[in-house]
């Protein structure tokens with residue numbers, strides 16, 4: 001490992017000031033929990049190794065989970081364990097808790113942050129699908145101030161995001177119109193724990209109880225394209241459609257066409273296509289089941 005300088009930021013603004021100062025002349029990396037970055041640093045060739053690492057782990061304001069006028073705000077430094085333990089998230093979005101629970105082992109979840117998971121942007125990123133299915137947005141802070149974009153657009157390709165070198169991911173926001181939207185996350189790996197997803201899927205649905213129809217159905221697929229994607233054809237098919245088993249199974253079949261799974265040493269593309277159909281149907285059943293449960297608890 002090549003030697004590098006480590007600078008500790010006091011808060012997010014200080015981190016952005018340090019980025020603005022160092023990025024023009026040096027290779028700079030941001031350090032949050034370090035679960036991805038330290039492995040990268042260990043194996044990086046000297047041409048890719050950073051000159052400076054800016055540690056943001058003391059930026060306490062990035063560690064909050066709160067309900068605001070705009071929706072549910074999750075700071076970039078919130079860890080997977082904190083997501084699992086958050087009463088607000090457990091109440092409103094159990095699918096996010098389920099997704100966090102599948103990430104690595106206890107040690108990884110204690111250190112690994114939501115922001116780091118999203119910025120690493122591997123196609124199998126486990127916190128991605130649920131957030132994309134909930135139309136989450138990300139807030140980026142740079143020298144010119146903040147900008148916000150849908151998480152679906154933040155992901156650009158394998159390990160590539162829309163983040164500029166002098167920007168920090170500061171917040172993940174689930175918009176207020178989706179607070180409490182029933183959602184379900186499912187992951188299939190080669191074993192139950194400590195495994196990358198062969199396919200991961202999240203679905204979210206509102207229900208028009210008068211017509212028993214889907215409203216704003218969202219399906220997000222991971223590990224079956226260069227980035228987390230919406231299964232747009234399946235979503236369009238379900239919009240306003242009466243809810244039944246056949247509709248959910250057909251959405252699963254349509255989702256296969258929305259994806260571009262690859263063959264690799266973990267699984268064939270054909271196997272992944274079967275998984276997409278099955279997991280999409282099950283995720284829709286899970287989201288609808290949760291909608292029914294919450295409705296019956298209210299009445």
Ligand SMILES: Cc1cc2nc3c(=O)[nH]c(=O)nc-3n(C[C@H](O)[C@H](O)[C@H](O)COP(=O)(O)OP(=O)(O)OC[C@H]3O[C@@H](n4cnc5c(N)ncnc54)[C@H](O)[C@@H]3O)c2cc1C
Pocket residue numbers: 029030031032033034035036037038039076077102103104105108111112113114115116117118119120124125126127163167168169170194195196197
């Ligand atoms: C054993 C093991 C098992 C794992 N299992 C899984 C798994 O099952 N599913 C899964 O999805 N992931 C898994 N991971 C990956 C990893 O744990 C997560 O991606 C984690 O959430 C990364 O967060 P971090 O805080 O550790 O990021 P870091 O390692 O600190 O950073 C990761 C990258 O993001 C950048 N970065 C971090 N925060 C910010 C920010 N706020 N703004 C701008 N850039 C930032 C860093 O510069 C770096 O490039 C595993 C990792 C390990 C080591």
